[in-house]
Amino acid sequence: MNLLFQKRREFFQKIAKNAGPTFGTQQIVITHFLPDRPELLEALDQISPIALLVAIPYSITSDVLDELKKRYNVATPSLSQLRDEQYMLDLIASLLESNPTVRFVFNEMGGYIAPLLNRLHTQFGSQIAGCVEGGQSGHMQYEKMRPLPYPVISTARSTLKEGDDTVMGPSCYYSADRLVGALGILLVQRRALVVGYGRVGRGVAFCLQENGCTALVYDTNPIRNYVAHGDGMFIPDRLEALKNCDIIFGCTGVTSVGGDDFDLLADGCFLVSCSSQDIEFDLQTLHTQFHQENILPNVDRFTSKKTKKKLYLLAGGTPINLLEGAYFGPELTLAQGELITALKQVFTEKTIGELAELANDQRKEIAENWMTIFIDPTTGAQLC
Numbered sequence: 001m002n003l004l005f006q007k008r009r010e011f012f013q014k015i016a017k018n019a020g021p022t023f024g025t026q027q028i029v030i031t032h033f034l035p036d037r038p039e040l041l042e043a044l045d046q047i048s049p050i051a052l053l054v055a056i057p058y059s060i061t062s063d064v065l066d067e068l069k070k071r072y073n074v075a076t077p078s079l080s081q082l083r084d085e086q087y088m089l090d091l092i093a094s095l096l097e098s099n100p101t102v103r104f105v106f107n108e109m110g111g112y113i114a115p116l117l118n119r120l121h122t123q124f125g126s127q128i129a130g131c132v133e134g135g136q137s138g139h140m141q142y143e144k145m146r147p148l149p150y151p152v153i154s155t156a157r158s159t160l161k162e163g164d165d166t167v168m169g170p171s172c173y174y175s176a177d178r179l180v181g182a183l184g185i186l187l188v189q190r191r192a193l194v195v196g197y198g199r200v201g202r203g204v205a206f207c208l209q210e211n212g213c214t215a216l217v218y219d220t221n222p223i224r225n226y227v228a229h230g231d232g233m234f235i236p237d238r239l240e241a242l243k244n245c246d247i248i249f250g251c252t253g254v255t256s257v258g259g260d261d262f263d264l265l266a267d268g269c270f271l272v273s274c275s276s277q278d279i280e281f282d283l284q285t286l287h288t289q290f291h292q293e294n295i296l297p298n299v300d301r302f303t304s305k306k307t308k309k310k311l312y313l314l315a316g317g318t319p320i321n322l323l324e325g326a327y328f329g330p331e332l333t334l335a336q337g338e339l340i341t342a343l344k345q346v347f348t349e350k351t352i353g354e355l356a357e358l359a360n361d362q363r364k365e366i367a368e369n370w371m372t373i374f375i376d377p378t379t380g381a382q383l384c
């Protein structure tokens with residue numbers, strides 16, 4: 001049992017009670033089935049009942065799945081079904097058509113609804129009120145669909161997420177170290193390449209550095225490379241970085257390493273995603289030009305049919321930290337609190353065309369509530 005459970009519940013309930021229910025509405029939620037979700041979903045459900053809860057397939061904790069199935073109408077599609085427009089449209093259409101007087105919102109992590117928006121708009125018009133997106137890669141999917149036909153509130157780039165940047169690194173490092181360690185290899189003193197020096201990448205690079213690895217960084221944005229240099233990281237050019245690493249942590253949210261890149265990598269190089277879905281590494285090239293063997297749970301060895309070079313892919317290329325249920329300390333709770341406020345707001349949000357976000361004052365209020373519940377004002381430490 002996680003000791004934070006009661007405090008998280010208290011925090012989410014406070015935000016949900018302040019917001020109040022939105023009658024005549026329901027929501028379709030697409031999320032990770034991690035141990036931190038039940039109390040968050042409970043609060044979201046009070047604002048707008050959850051008509052359908054869709055599990056993101058690579059992050060399902062079996063206990064959580066069992067628990068949520070008892071409370072909600074749960075769907076467990078495969079990743080290819082989640083990305084299949086027709087499959088998703090059919091799933092959504094049956095729900096909306098059987099509840100014609102209810103207004104629906106989509107509340108998701110990952111942008112799976114984004115490509116469907118225009119077809120949904122043609123078919124259902126104002127029966128859909130809008131969307132809430134909580135993740136960076138989903139944010140990018142909605143950006144691609146501009147002008148957006150519905151209000152979409154994104155919390156992906158919120159200042160309330162800054163606190164959890166620092167915990168992402170240890171969470172990814174721990175999971176990678178555990179899997180690599182099972183093969184008898186220590187991460188310490190390895191040359192680790194972090195691709196993408198944004199929020200996630202910076203946290204991962206700091207953690208690698210603290211654990212004695214040589215942290216190489218490559219980002220397509222030169223300003224981020226400059227920041228990495230200031231942080232004490234090595235910033236070789238892309239080709240040198242790929243040639244001179246033992247393990248790659250992909251933190252971009254796009255396919256950052258693939259095709260001919262695999263020819264450059266050292267024999268035995270490990271590929272670790274810290275981003276979203278299974279997009280960080282070009283799996284198609286691995287599957288067509290390499291021979292695959294599963295050598296341990298969540299460790300696949302790919303041997304090049306051409307050169308016999310071996311590469312190791314962890315967690316099938318999905319985010320490594322989600323294997324362990326991901327760390328969910330009080331920091332992440334703050335960002336989740338914003339999802340509750342965003343859900344309430346999307347029903348009345350006026351911004352259409354562009355992505356919207358909450359105002360700074362709303363975020364300050366959420367942070368103030370968080371402080372009163374999680375922090376001892378005398379010592380400044382986290383309350384247990």
Ligand SMILES: NC(=O)c1ccc[n+]([C@@H]2O[C@H](COP(=O)([O-])OP(=O)(O)OC[C@H]3O[C@@H](n4cnc5c(N)ncnc54)[C@H](O)[C@@H]3O)[C@@H](O)[C@H]2O)c1
Binds near residue numbers: 200
């Ligand atoms: N595993 C988790 O638990 C977890 C948690 C939060 C976010 N994420 C995901 O991690 C990914 C990154 O999130 P973020 O908040 O750090 O995003 P971010 O936008 O802050 O950082 C991404 C960085 O990658 C760089 N980049 C983009 N394409 C690149 C390429 N081809 N090669 C090299 N660099 C490239 C960008 O310039 C940017 O600096 C997203 O997909 C996000 O959804 C995962």
